[in-house]
Amino acid sequence: xxxSFDPLILARAQFAFTLSFHFIFPALSIGLxxxxxxxxxxxxxxxxxxxxxLFHYWIKIFAIGFGMGVVSGIVMSYQFGTNWSVFSERAxxxxxxxxxxxxxxxxxxxxxxxxxMLFGMSxxxxxxxxxxxCMVAIGTLISATWIIAVNSWMQTPAGHAIDTTxxxxxxxxxxxxxxxxxxxxxxxxxxxxxxxxAFLVGAVGAWHLLKDSTNPGARKMFSMAMWMAALVTPVQxxxxxxxxxxxxxHQPVKVLAMEGDFDPSPDGAHLVLFGIPSNADERVNYxxxxxxxxxxxxxxxxxxxxxxxxxxxxxxxxxxxxxxxSFRVMVGLGFAMLGLGVWSLWARHRGKLYDWRWLxxxxxxxxxxxxxxxxxxxxxxxxxxxxxxxxxLMRTADAASPIAAPAxxxxxxxxxxxxxxxxxxxxxxxxxxxxxxxxxxxxxAEHLPQHAAGxxxxxxxxxxxxxxx
Amino acid sequence: MAAxxxxxxxxxxxxxxxxxYVVMDGFDLGIGILFHTLPPGKERDHAMNSxxxxxxGNETWLVLGGGGLLAAFPLAYAIILPATYPxxxxxxxxxxxxxxxxxxxxxxxxxxxxxDKAFTAGSLIAALSQGIILGAVLQGIHVxxxxxxxxxxxxxxxxxxxxxxxxxxxxxxxxxxxLVWKTEGAGQDRARRNAILLGVLxxxxxxxxxxxxxxxxxxxxxxxxxxxxxxxxxxxPLLVAACALVLFTSLKNGSERLPFLMALALFVLCFxxxxxxxxxxxxxxxxxxxxxxxxxxxxxxxxVGAVVIVPLILAYSAWAYWVFRGKVGAHGYH
Numbered sequence: 001x002x003x004s005f006d007p008l009i010l011a012r013a014q015f016a017f018t019l020s021f022h023f024i025f026p027a028l029s030i031g032l033x034x035x036x037x038x039x040x041x042x043x044x045x046x047x048x049x050x051x052x053x054l055f056h057y058w059i060k061i062f063a064i065g066f067g068m069g070v071v072s073g074i075v076m077s078y079q080f081g082t083n084w085s086v087f088s089e090r091a092x093x094x095x096x097x098x099x100x101x102x103x104x105x106x107x108x109x110x111x112x113x114x115x116x117m118l119f120g121m122s123x124x125x126x127x128x129x130x131x132x133x134c135m136v137a138i139g140t141l142i143s144a145t146w147i148i149a150v151n152s153w154m155q156t157p158a159g160h161a162i163d164t165t166x167x168x169x170x171x172x173x174x175x176x177x178x179x180x181x182x183x184x185x186x187x188x189x190x191x192x193x194x195x196x197x198a199f200l201v202g203a204v205g206a207w208h209l210l211k212d213s214t215n216p217g218a219r220k221m222f223s224m225a226m227w228m229a230a231l232v233t234p235v236q237x238x239x240x241x242x243x244x245x246x247x248x249x250h251q252p253v254k255v256l257a258m259e260g261d262f263d264p265s266p267d268g269a270h271l272v273l274f275g276i277p278s279n280a281d282e283r284v285n286y287x288x289x290x291x292x293x294x295x296x297x298x299x300x301x302x303x304x305x306x307x308x309x310x311x312x313x314x315x316x317x318x319x320x321x322x323x324x325x326s327f328r329v330m331v332g333l334g335f336a337m338l339g340l341g342v343w344s345l346w347a348r349h350r351g352k353l354y355d356w357r358w359l360x361x362x363x364x365x366x367x368x369x370x371x372x373x374x375x376x377x378x379x380x381x382x383x384x385x386x387x388x389x390x391x392x393l394m395r396t397a398d399a400a401s402p403i404a405a406p407a408x409x410x411x412x413x414x415x416x417x418x419x420x421x422x423x424x425x426x427x428x429x430x431x432x433x434x435x436x437x438x439x440x441x442x443x444x445a446e447h448l449p450q451h452a453a454g455x456x457x458x459x460x461x462x463x464x465x466x467x468x469x
Numbered sequence: 470m471a472a473x474x475x476x477x478x479x480x481x482x483x484x485x486x487x488x489x490y491v492v493m494d495g496f497d498l499g500i501g502i503l504f505h506t507l508p509p510g511k512e513r514d515h516a517m518n519s520x521x522x523x524x525x526g527n528e529t530w531l532v533l534g535g536g537g538l539l540a541a542f543p544l545a546y547a548i549i550l551p552a553t554y555p556x557x558x559x560x561x562x563x564x565x566x567x568x569x570x571x572x573x574x575x576x577x578x579x580x581x582x583x584x585d586k587a588f589t590a591g592s593l594i595a596a597l598s599q600g601i602i603l604g605a606v607l608q609g610i611h612v613x614x615x616x617x618x619x620x621x622x623x624x625x626x627x628x629x630x631x632x633x634x635x636x637x638x639x640x641x642x643x644x645x646x647x648l649v650w651k652t653e654g655a656g657q658d659r660a661r662r663n664a665i666l667l668g669v670l671x672x673x674x675x676x677x678x679x680x681x682x683x684x685x686x687x688x689x690x691x692x693x694x695x696x697x698x699x700x701x702x703x704x705x706p707l708l709v710a711a712c713a714l715v716l717f718t719s720l721k722n723g724s725e726r727l728p729f730l731m732a733l734a735l736f737v738l739c740f741x742x743x744x745x746x747x748x749x750x751x752x753x754x755x756x757x758x759x760x761x762x763x764x765x766x767x768x769x770x771x772x773v774g775a776v777v778i779v780p781l782i783l784a785y786s787a788w789a790y791w792v793f794r795g796k797v798g799a800h801g802y803h
Contacts, residue, residue: 067572074531074564082557092546092547104533104774113785116522170764401550418566423569426573433576
């Protein structure tokens with residue numbers, strides 16, 4: 001029944017679906033593990049109970065999210081081979097070692113210390129436990145660095161040669177890792193993960209403030225999150241702007257698709273606010289635009305000329321409507337985040353941070369903003385580089401495995417059913433934990449494995465930490 | 470670097486990663502396979518807790534095996550994965566169910582029976598898929614122009630189903646001997662009884678796979694029964710018999726660690742046998758390690774890291790095991 005489907009479209013749909021779902025969890029793990037590190041560090045430094053309470057509150061949520069990140073990530077590491085075997089065979093010598101380094105330097109670090117972080121507070125003592133928490137947080141950042149290096153090489157390839165059989169061969173590893181777009185992409189993605197977490201934490205804090213504005217845990221987490229919103233969002237907008245300029249230099253077609261600039265603008269480009277771009281019509285229908293603003297944003301110059309998509313072969317255009325709109329979703333959310341951050345600064349200045357209920361309500365509404373922005377940003381950059389899988393060198397259509405449509409259709413359906421069922425339940429469990437207010441003397445997870453022989457220097461800590469009963 | 474045979478070294482490293490995966494995730498998948506035979510309540514909780522702090526690290530070896538294969542032998546990766554497509558997908562989905570159940574069963578007591586079922590079914594599917602993949606590779610993959618050229622059900626054969634069933638039994642044997650080590654009382658008694666039955670089944674499976682393998686291809690026959698392969702293959706059955714003897718006596722006489730170590734020894738011997746069968750190929754019947762290898766510049770770049778980092782990984786993984794040593798939940802301190 002699936003013979004008439006295009007296996008390429010199915011394989012792309014499967015990759016996009018599994019990656020979008022996967023991306024939710026590392027975006028959270030990266031931010032939340034650093035947040036947990038900060039909380040535990042502050043607790044060790046100040047001895048204040050509220051930090052330990054928040055640590056215990058968020059680590060239960062982290063445990064669920066991390067597990068889902070692991071299992072959905074294993075799927076990604078095998079999908080290069082199952083569905084993109086031609087790409088794997090030709091580019092494996094270049095991207096494979098970077099991914100192997102990701103496993104060796106990041107995944108093992110996270111996994112090795114995760115057990116101690118989740119279950120070991122009473123087994124190893126405070127100092128070693130904090131060390132384990134730091135290792136998990138650093139591991140998530142190392143992991144992000146390697147996988148962004150892989151993605152950046154696919155976007156702005158460098159440091160390789162192509163041999164007579166069409167395979168990519170490494171020439172300079174420094175050039176392969178530090179490609180033109182790598183630093184911008186890394187900064188933009190990592191800040192995105194931090195902001196995603198900050199807005200989630202802020203929303204949970206605000207939710208509980210709306211019910212009880214005296215809850216110390218809720219006040220502390222809301223305050224910390226709003227500092228992040230106020231201070232990091234402007235940095236992120238700046239990083240995004242720089243990333244955009246870099247993209248204009250190296251992948252101009254992508255930026256033109258983001259802007260909806262079909263025609264060249266020799267006297268300065270307008271900024272399209274709204275419209276329905278159409279590849280077939282080669283124009284933006286129902287366009288609402290502001291003159292010259294596009295050049296100001298892209299070139300930081302009112303009248304600078306900007307090329308148009310029509311300057312490039314049409315077979316190299318991405319589907320403009322997707323890129324155009326995903327970009328607007330991301331930018332719109334970015335400015336909404338900035339607005340909330342500024343509002344919180346004003347409230348803090350007035351001494352009303354824990355009192356302004358509309359601020360709290362807005363923060364609750366913004367809970368998913370980071371997740372949506374991160375996925376929209378990813379759609380922008382990945383759909384925007386189509387039709388290439390290795391930009392300018394290898395087309396996506398030439399990269400797929402020789403697998404018949406029915407097999408991919410069945411696996412795609414299986415992924416959709418299983419992911420919605422399993423991860424849907426997982427997200428439900430996370431939300432249920434977040435719905436409970438943080439308590440004073442917040443208990444540890446109730447299912448810590450207990451082993452008899454673990455008589456360690458941490459045993460004395462155990463008695464004071466055994467809050468569960 | 471030029472003097473080193475980098476493809477051979479990397480074949481060794483990836484062989485080690487796969488072996489590390491098989492024995493480490495093997496015992497946690499084995500516990501998953503047996504999970505439903507344990508009575509709900511303390512015994513299940515203890516079995517789960519005996520692996521909860523380490524399963525994630527164990528499973529990372531699977532990612533290293535896959536990622537390492539892509540990096541060091543891209544051609545093999547690009548042939549084996551499409552050739553076993555439905556099995557890989559089934560394994561991944563099985564691991565999804567299995568992996569989330571660790572947290573979910575505690576988070577949702579009302580649905581704990583459902584997540585326990587998901588844990589068992591996920592573990593079983595993952596183990597069975599891995600075993601069938603092994604059989605599919607051994608029986609040979611149809612390759613033309615450096616790409617997989619078969620259909621999407623070529624892997625299915627009586628032989629691959631046999632290797633699938635044998636691996637399920639072997640994982641369950643590892644899991645039950647791990648429980649003999651880590652638990653006590655009624656749970657340990659049950660694990661002992663299970664281990665005896667599973668030991669018999671595992672040996673039967675190993676015997677059947679060994680008997681069938683030389684008939685898959687004349688190459689296997691030569692490697693096993695002619696010099697110099699014979700020097701390597703001849704001691705294997707004797708060592709298997711010795712390990713089996715120690716396994717069953719140790720299960721009878723109350724030893725706690727020896728059964729697990731003997732089950733591990735059986736895996737080592739199986740792995741050696743597989744190595745003798747396949748070498749020097751990486752994708753039977755005719756793609757060799759050297760044909761499939763990435764250029765030396767890739768292999769050398771990774772080797773620098775692997776030499777430094779893999780021992781570190783082994784060290785802190787060992788520390789994590791040591792932190793959670795001893796019997797599970799024996800005398801809870803509450």
